[in-house]
Amino acid sequence: MELKQIIHGQISYSLNLYKKLLSMEQGNVVVSPLSISAALAITAGGARGETLNQMVSHLKFVDSNIMHQYFIHIRNVVLKDISHEGGPVLDFANCVLVDKKLPLHTTYQNLIREYYGAESSAVDFGTQAEWARGEVNLWASQKTRGKINELLPPGSVESSTKMILANALYFKGQWEKQFDSWRTRDEPFVLLDGRTVRKPMMASRDRQYIKNYGTFKVLRLPYRNGSRGDQAFSMYILLPNSADGLLQLEKDIDASATGWFVEHLPDLKETVAVRNFLLPRFSISTGFEAPLLLMSLGLHLPFDPERSDLSGMLNELVGSFPPLCISNVFHKATIEVNEEGTVATAATAVVVAFGSCMPSEQYEDFVADHPFLFLIREDHSGSIICIGRVVDPQ
Template sequence: MDLRQAIADQTHVALSLAKHVSSIEANSTNLVFSPPSLLVILSLIASGSSGPTREQVLSFLRSESSDDLNKLSSELVAIVFADGSPAGGPKLSFANGLWVDQTLPLKPTFKQVVDDVYKAASNQVDFLNKAAEVASEVNSWAEKETSGLIKEVLPPGSVDNATRLIFANALYFKGTWSDKFDASQTKEDDFHLLNGSPLKVPYMTSKKKQFIGAFDGFKVLRLPYKQGEDKRSFSMYFYLPDAKDGLPALVEKISSQSGFLDQHHPHHRVEVGDFKLPRFKISFGFEASNVLKGLGVELPFSGGGLTEMVDSPVAQNLYVSSIFHKSFIEVNEEGTEAAAASAGVIALRSFVIAQKLDFVADHPFMFLIREDMTGVVLFIGHVMNPLES
């Protein structure tokens, strides 16, 4: 397996997901979600399925086999998602959990994948008599793994006595900017909503040189996080369309062009003219099965294909009832805190320009958090209204 190509494929899937979630679930609201969180759940579903169901999930994930997906997950957990805070870098936590009905033994091959590849904590539970308690247990687990940021990944009523398995994944990230903003310089100014109406929001600013690239119809800002002593380098990217109402077209462009992120990467620090970035805080949850069905992943939700998870005749009747995903992000003068939980190149150089570049994020924009050495995208979202949390 070519790790770089596998990550490029996952990024393509992530951006395709972002476009659909953006248009279906969040076309007028702020959005944040974590592609790795959702992709882990889908990889586990692929490992536990067979026949056309497995083929459909693998095809969507642009992967040749479950083995390749499992190898990729192992590599990412070791390379990207290891906690960097002891060495002075961002704090990271990536955890998987599995809750299975006490009457259903896991197949040994599936249990091995769950234990060894995904390092998931397995829990035997009583869905028949204690469904609400199990839901509460999963929510408490997600809250603990995301340092209290995700309170309720499973909404009330989502688990009942027909539930047999719950997969959950949680990702937590907290990074400090390598150049913090001076909070005393933060001032209010107008932000223009998609419909054109203005509202006053607090903007962070700085006179220091910034990584900004000017491209055809949009600009990209890269804010690096303080690095630890390992080779990883995390950054947050902001994609700002030139047009005040240009976000939907920019999201379409980013998700449809292969290699877009690497080709539109600001490599150099430049002098800034007018530089303003709003503070924002977003909490966003959605049920992912409708989006996935819209992208062609239908069979796991209809039953018959999840035959490799449990050692029981019941396996023929198992199906994925829903995939809940919830994410949180806060961006301020110090840095970024973000969390998510799911249940269920040749670079084009940006022109090096001698004059100062403006970057005024006073209208809807897209953002993502990425590990630059590998290219793995941890979080994607957009800001429609910085005051809406």
């Protein structure tokens, strides 16, 4: 399978997930499709039959081998921490907690270790459910540098829980050209309902990577990417020309827009002069339970206690067990954007139980004084780290 097809698939998954989330969240939103898909891929590593096929298809891969190869590339190349060489601070980690009475299959243990860097830890959920919840939350907090402290809420882990599979993602990048804090000033920002509020807006006189696509503009803000050259992270801001244009822009983002993301975002390589440039500081946190969202995107079997097949996780030679299924999926994501750069984090936990579930010197202004869409992308691989919207800068 060509790399371009894989990129198309992952962008499509990211956009579909984002659009479905908008039906649940009306305000500011940030989500990491990459974190969600990683946690599901680890789970899929133990799926068999139609459950495996559906999970692989849901994640937009043609087969499980390509899926696992993609995530080892994400872990070892795309999100490998080379901050000591001047790039962003990165952490992409996975962990698995399993009930001590369940014998994990050696093949599954080897798979999650080789492709996802995850070692399984045994716990007695029957007597230590709350302790296990605390351990996962502590792990997520450590991996996200304290940004996500309670991935699993109270009551989410019970004595009936048999396994928790979690992913955590941390990104801290400095702008290639940082904003001067002394230029930041309160300016009007128009909300979706037409009201105007005053928010701190970062300003710049530097040339910028901007392209005008008629009804909206795209700004690319590159991060310092280190000396090796195999990583290139950027934030992209998609700003509607009209103050109330975000809803239409989001409506236009469908499967056909995937090609646009692949073909046009990499073209933002030439800077243009700006006269007016404003971008709000913003901080967003989003958390939700994902089963209904995932099922609305066609992922049903792993949640179905009657049809789920996660038997590849267990060594059946050791004993006979009821079928495993996903009982819940929790996701949290945060992002903070200021004059220095960006901190973005995400964590996802899958809870498993038994049977329950510029050519010329022209000017192009960019004044983000109304709602807009944003994403962080690794430009070599096309991987979208997170995507979201700002309707009211916090």
